[in-house]
Amino acid sequence: MDEIQLPSKNKPATRWLHGQLVEEIGLSICAHELATGTVVKTEEFEFQYKVSRSVVRETVRVLESMGLVSSTRRVGVLVLPPSNWNLFDPQIIRWRLASSARITQLRSLNELRSSIEPAAARLAAIRAPLVSTTELVALAQRMKIAAQNEDAELFLSLDVRFHQLILECSGNEMFSKLNSLVKEVLTGRTHYGLMPAHPKEEALQLHIDVANRIQKGAASAAHDSMVAIMELAMEEMDKVWASGLEAE
Template sequence: MSTSLHHRAVEHLGTRIVGGTLPTGHVMLAEHLEEELNVSRSVVREAVRVLQSLGLVETIKRVGIRVLPAHRWNPFDPLVIRWRLAGEARGAQLRSLAELRSAVEPVAAELAAGNAPDALRQELMDISLAMREAGDAGDTARFLELDIRFHALVLSGSGNEMFANLIGQVTETLTGRTVHGLMPEHPQQQALQWHIDVAEAIHAGDGPRAREASDQIMRHTIAELAPIWESQPRVFVPVART
């Protein structure tokens, strides 16, 4: 099976479902997808398996492939995040991610100050200083690479494997903001300093200061992005009765 064909089928269907072109309840037939995408049945079958794993569709015998509502999707999967950031729900996705990060990253920074290995602490220091250089130079691509690495190290350095498993989500957030023009060409000096403050506090083993500086980063991020999501509705996930 061609990996590129499989990828194209997943991307084509995923973006249309998340973007609302294929609405909740819409039923697709495998044979129609073969014709539409000009791929084999095996490619369609594998693409549908991926979409099922993300909670986007379900297959029903003698009916077809049905699109599921948004509250059934896996909101933590990087693919779902990427597709939401590319569509009209961009604001709502940014809000959810920013709120998640604001709840997790300051705690992760505090934990990293107490638990991170020495090599990670030093790398974090080096990256925070390199971020300032890239930000001042307006090197967007380099800054994105460093920013992703910085936040990944903070999550990993916490020593909490569940926090570390949010690295993919943070990566898609930062990448999406850059790709869609939602990051300034020259980051604010105060924001750059807060990253250095986080790194210095973790390096020094000062948990409360690391948490406070990380919290400042997230408060700034939320204030910066809030206008984008003002009119976007929230997703309320039904709670099953026990």
């Protein structure tokens, strides 16, 4: 049997903690550096990453819980196809965004958000308490100021909180569980340059509109404004992606 070449950063053994090994192998699987159907012996992981068997076993258990691998004592660790992966796991989302398939991943995630966030905005307009809607309005205003000041880091953190708060305010516990997903999408698309460097005035105003309409209890209007945000985000991402292709 040919020796399997495992991706490696050649880090010292003392720096390899369990979490780092999960990160390294998980990223390799999601980037298809470790292809579907690949079988790796526990001993190969131990040798390649210079870690103990207990660390490898715990790492494999975590990756199994994500649906990335299955483990059989006499066979080894089998890399499973994407159809088995828990695609809602925040780590898998982050790893896929770090791979060459990030555009496909972002499109899928944007389509998911487009189905859920407008509904969340509608419910928030009906259910959100005053203290939450007040925070939402303040966040939208602060986003505009951060954009004007070209403070990209602050803008991103406010944008993440804005969309997470709407999910929370929906009163739907299933929507609230998507908080981590939204954070990874917004962070990933910014990190990989898939959004304009400077937010459009139209997008900023739409966030203010959503916040104001939720606070006023205008459910249908809040829904429609969130739809517009989702559509604009997809348009902007497509333009940035298209310009990148033309430059290659």
